[in-house]
Amino acid sequence: MRYSKQRALLLDLLKAHHDHPTADILYHELRNIMPSVSLGTVYRNLNQLADCGQILRIGTKGSERYDAALHPHDHIQCTVCGGVFDCPPNLYTIDGNAVCDATGFQLTSCKLILKGVCPHCQKNSSDPAQAVSK
Ligand SMILES: [Zn+2]
Ligand SMILES: [Zn+2]
Missing domain, CATH: 3.30.1490.190 (Ferric-uptake regulator, C-terminal dimerisarion domain)
Structure with a gap:
């Protein structure tokens, strides 16, 4: 997996959460740091992190939540x-x-x-x- 600044920031944001945020919540937080980021980018990076086991994806499609506690x-x-x-x-x-x-x-x-x-x-x-x- 190629290093991506957005993904590294997302992982940091998620690690600060203990309430299993949605992609939408993380998107709004990331946008404060990186105003140009899109919701699609957030979803893509979260999926990549989940697929390689760095975070957990919880819930059903369309209402996923994310957890950095492994x-x-x-x-x-x-x-x-x-x-x-x-x-x-x-x-x-x-x-x-x-x-x-x-x-x-x-x-x-x-x-x-x-x-x-x-x-x-x-x-x-x-x-x-x-x-x-x-
Ligand atoms: Zn409730
Ligand atoms: Zn959890």
Whole structure:
């Protein structure tokens, strides 16, 4: 991978985040440093970083979020604000052997995204039960 100033800056910006920002958020931050940068460039560089394993890409196409923390960890996503948080480790375990037995798969990785409503959105919602059913 060729060195790119934009990519190096993006990686630095992402490392300062612990809230799994979207490409859009990083784009606005990068634009403060590099006014000529385009959103397409940001996406391309983030994809390159993710493809070569320097950052994690979380979520589904169109709503990806990025994480510079590379230690294995799972995520929990708020269904109201879309925020992604790190899930504390060791709260649960997955029985890989049982999964393989049941599906015939050979497991190569295990990434979970748990869904819920974050404390902030619970506070903002007058009816938390309704927020959960969204
Ligand atoms: Zn939320
Ligand atoms: Zn994370």
